[in-house]
Amino acid sequence: MSVLTDVRRPGPWRVVTLVVVAVIAVVVGVWFSGAALPALVLDPGPLVRWGLPVTETLGEVAAATTIGALVLAVCVLPRREERAPGARRPLRGGPAAEGTAYPRTLLVAAWAAGVWTVAAVAQLVLSYANVAGTSVTAPSFGDELWLYVTQIPLGRTLGSVVVVAAVVTALSMVVRTPTGAAWTLVLGIVALWQLAQLGHAAGAAGHDLATSALFVHLVGAAVWIGALAALAALVRVVGTDLAPAVARYSVIAGWCVAAVAVSGLVSGWLRLGSFAGLDTRYGALLVAKVVLLVTLAGLGLWHRRRTVAALAGRTSESVATATAGTGASSVGATGTAAVGTGSDPRANGTRGTLVAGATRLFWRLVLVELAVMGAVSGVAVALASSAPPVPETPPADPTPAYRITGHPLPPELTASRWLTEWRWDLLLAFATVAGLVVYWRWVLRLRRRGDAWPWARTASWTVGLLIFGWTTNSGPATYGHILFSAHMIQHMVLAMVVPVFVALSAPVTLALRALPVRGAHLSGDVSRGPREWLLVLVHSRVGQFFANPIVAAVNFVVSMLLFYYTGLFEWSLRNSVGHLFMVVHFSLAGYLFVNSMVGVDPGPKRLGYPQRLLALFATMAFHAFFGVSLVSGESLLVADWFGLMGRPWGPSAIADQQTGGAITWGIGELPTLALAIGVALAWSRDDDRTARQRDRRTRDEDPELDAYNAMLKSLND
Incomplete structure (x- = not known):
C-alpha cells in the first residue's frame, strides 16, 4: 500500500459541498421568486413544483462533472503510455509523471454521467407533469408522457438529452484513450446544445441570440465547474501530478470565465430588456448571480496567483526528496524514476507528507470555490424557473417574415446598412x-x-x-x-x-x-x-x-x-x-x-x-x-x-x-x-x-581543370 494512504488529508467527499450548496441555493431562489407557488388552474402539486428545479440542479451539476472529467482526460491530466512489462521509457529530465489519475477520471465521468441520466429522466417526467398540470400518479400519466416524448418538441428535446447522457455513460466506461474521451466529450456538448434550446426567450425575437448565448454559458460553466469538481474527486490518486494538472486547468478556467461573463451579460440583458428590470425579483436573482460569479472569478484569480506556484513548489520538493531517497541507481539502471517506491522509508514518508501538504494547498484553492459554484448553479436554475421581465410570447399579429424567420423584417437594404444592421451570433x-x-x-x-x-x-x-x-x-x-x-x-x-x-x-x-x-x-x-x-x-x-x-x-x-x-x-x-x-x-x-x-x-x-x-x-x-x-x-x-x-x-x-x-x-x-x-x-x-542555381553550378565548373583531373585519375589507374 502506498504511503500516501497513511497520511491524513481531506477526502473527495467534500465535493458534496457543491451539490448541497446548489440544492440550498435553488430552493431559496425558487422560494424568493415565487416560481413554486401553487397554480390557480391545473396545479401539478408540490412534488412537481419543488422537485423539478431540484432535479434540474442535480442534472446540471452531474452534467458539468461529466464534461469536466472528460476535459481532464482529453487535455489536462498527465498520462503515462501503457507499455509491455519490462519496457522502459527514458526520462527527458524533470519530474516523472505518475499518470495514476488518468484512468480514474474516466470512471468519475461514468459515475457522473449515470447520475446525469437518472436526473434527466426525472426532469423529463416532472417537466411533463408541470406543463400538463397533472400529478405523476394520474392513471393516464404514462400514456400521456409517451406522447409528450414522441410528439411534443419540448419532450423530444428532453428525451434526446436522456439518450445522449446514457450513451455518454456507456462510452465513459469503455474508452481508454484521449481520442475516445474527446468523442465522448463531443456527445456531452451536443446534449448541452439541446439544453440550450430550452432556455428563456424561446418564443421571443431574440431566440437565436439567446440560444447561442445560453450554449456558450452552459459549456463555459460546465468546464469551469465540472473540471474543478472532478479534479477534487481525484485528489487522493493524483499524487505529484496535481501541480501540472492544476496549472493546465487554470488556463482553461480563464477562458471559461470570459465565456461565462460575456454570455451571462448578453443573456441577462435579453431577459431584462432595460435597467428597470433590475427592480423585479428576477432582476434581484440576476444581481445575486452576477455577484457570486464576480466573487468566484476573484477567488480563482487570487488563489491561482498564490496557490499554483506554491503547489508546484511543494510537488517538486516531494519529487526531489523521493528521488534522493531512492538513490542514483534507481534512475540510471532502469531509465525511470522510482518515485514513491524507494527502499528508504524515511524518503517515502517525507514525500507523503509533502504531497499531503500540496493536497491541503489544493483544498484551500477548491473548497470555497466549490461552495460558490454550487450557489451559482442553484441561482441559475432558480432564474430559469422564474418568469423574466421581458415576455416570451411572440407578437399578437406577426408579419409573414416573423412567422418564417422568427425575426422582425429588417429595413430596406442600403449600402450603409451592410455595416449598421447587426444580428449577433454570440x-x-x-x-x-x-x-x-x-x-x-x-x-x-x-x-x-x-x-x-x-x-x-x-x-x-x-x-x-x-x-x-x-x-x-x-x-x-x-x-x-x-x-x-x-x-x-x-x-x-x-x-x-x-x-x-x-x-x-x-x-x-x-x-x-x-x-x-x-x-x-x-x-x-x-x-x-x-x-x-x-x-x-x-x-x-x-x-x-x-x-x-x-x-x-x-x-x-x-x-x-x-x-x-x-x-x-x-x-x-x-x-x-x-x-x-x-x-x-x-x-x-x-x-x-x-x-x-x-x-x-x-x-x-x-x-x-x-x-x-x-x-x-x-x-x-x-x-x-x-x-x-x-x-x-x-x-x-x-x-x-x-x-x-x-x-x-x-x-x-x-x-x-x-x-x-x-x-x-x-x-x-x-x-x-x-x-x-x-x-x-x-x-x-x-x-x-x-535557373540561378543552375547558373551557379555552371560557374563553379572548370572544364580544363576537370580534364586535367580525369587524366591524372587515368594514370593512377
Whole structure:
C-alpha cells in the first residue's frame, strides 16, 4: 500500500459541498421568486413544483462533472503510455509523471454521467407533469408522457438529452484513450446544445441570440465547474501530478470565465430588456448571480496567483526528496524514476507528507470555490424557473417574415446598412474575438523569445477574422435570411475571401512554433495538449485525406452543389445548427482548398504549379456554370421561405435569386483569379530560383581543370 494512504488529508467527499450548496441555493431562489407557488388552474402539486428545479440542479451539476472529467482526460491530466512489462521509457529530465489519475477520471465521468441520466429522466417526467398540470400518479400519466416524448418538441428535446447522457455513460466506461474521451466529450456538448434550446426567450425575437448565448454559458460553466469538481474527486490518486494538472486547468478556467461573463451579460440583458428590470425579483436573482460569479472569478484569480506556484513548489520538493531517497541507481539502471517506491522509508514518508501538504494547498484553492459554484448553479436554475421581465410570447399579429424567420423584417437594404444592421451570433462572435486574441498572443510569445514572425501574416489573419466577424454578425447575417443575394454574399465571402487571408497567415505553422510541447517538463507524460492535438489532426488519415489537393478541390465544388440542390440549404435557413454547419463547413473547405494552392501550413502534398493552375481554372469554370444556372433559372430555391417573405421593398424573390447568381459568379471568379495570378508568380519565382542555381553550378565548373583531373585519375589507374 502506498504511503500516501497513511497520511491524513481531506477526502473527495467534500465535493458534496457543491451539490448541497446548489440544492440550498435553488430552493431559496425558487422560494424568493415565487416560481413554486401553487397554480390557480391545473396545479401539478408540490412534488412537481419543488422537485423539478431540484432535479434540474442535480442534472446540471452531474452534467458539468461529466464534461469536466472528460476535459481532464482529453487535455489536462498527465498520462503515462501503457507499455509491455519490462519496457522502459527514458526520462527527458524533470519530474516523472505518475499518470495514476488518468484512468480514474474516466470512471468519475461514468459515475457522473449515470447520475446525469437518472436526473434527466426525472426532469423529463416532472417537466411533463408541470406543463400538463397533472400529478405523476394520474392513471393516464404514462400514456400521456409517451406522447409528450414522441410528439411534443419540448419532450423530444428532453428525451434526446436522456439518450445522449446514457450513451455518454456507456462510452465513459469503455474508452481508454484521449481520442475516445474527446468523442465522448463531443456527445456531452451536443446534449448541452439541446439544453440550450430550452432556455428563456424561446418564443421571443431574440431566440437565436439567446440560444447561442445560453450554449456558450452552459459549456463555459460546465468546464469551469465540472473540471474543478472532478479534479477534487481525484485528489487522493493524483499524487505529484496535481501541480501540472492544476496549472493546465487554470488556463482553461480563464477562458471559461470570459465565456461565462460575456454570455451571462448578453443573456441577462435579453431577459431584462432595460435597467428597470433590475427592480423585479428576477432582476434581484440576476444581481445575486452576477455577484457570486464576480466573487468566484476573484477567488480563482487570487488563489491561482498564490496557490499554483506554491503547489508546484511543494510537488517538486516531494519529487526531489523521493528521488534522493531512492538513490542514483534507481534512475540510471532502469531509465525511470522510482518515485514513491524507494527502499528508504524515511524518503517515502517525507514525500507523503509533502504531497499531503500540496493536497491541503489544493483544498484551500477548491473548497470555497466549490461552495460558490454550487450557489451559482442553484441561482441559475432558480432564474430559469422564474418568469423574466421581458415576455416570451411572440407578437399578437406577426408579419409573414416573423412567422418564417422568427425575426422582425429588417429595413430596406442600403449600402450603409451592410455595416449598421447587426444580428449577433454570440458563438461565432466569441470565436472571432478568441481567434484574434490567441493569434496575437502567439506572435508576442515568439517575439519575447527572440523569434521573428512576418507582420504581413499577422495583418492577414486580423483582416480575415474581422471579415469573418462582419460576415457572420452584421449585414450579410441580417439580410442573409431575407434575401438570397445577401445569403450568397455571406456564403462566397466565407468560402472564397476569408480562407485566402487565413491561409496566407499560416495559423497552423504559428501554433506549432508557439505552443509548448506537452511533456517537455514532465518526463513520461504522453497526454495531449493543444499542440499535440493539432499534430494529431494534421497527420490523421482524415486530415490528410481532406487536405489532399484533389479532394479539397472536389469537396469545394461538389459540396456547393449538394448544399443548394438538396435539403441542406433549407436546413441552414430554418435551424441554427444547420446555419452553424454551413459557416464551419464552407470556411474550412475554402481554407483547405486555398492552403493546397498557395498556403504554407503543413498538411497537403501540393501539386505542381501546372496542376494547381488547372485546378483553379476548373474551379473558375464551375463558379461560372453555377452562377449562370442561377441567373438564367426560373425555379425558386426554397420557395416556401424566400417566396413567402412578404417584403414591401426590394426586387421579387426570383429576381433577387438571379442577382445572387451574378454575385456568385463575380465573388467566385475574382478571388480564384487572384489565386491563379499568385500561383503563376510563385511558379515564375521558382523557375528563376532554379535557373540561378543552375547558373551557379555552371560557374563553379572548370572544364580544363576537370580534364586535367580525369587524366591524372587515368594514370593512377
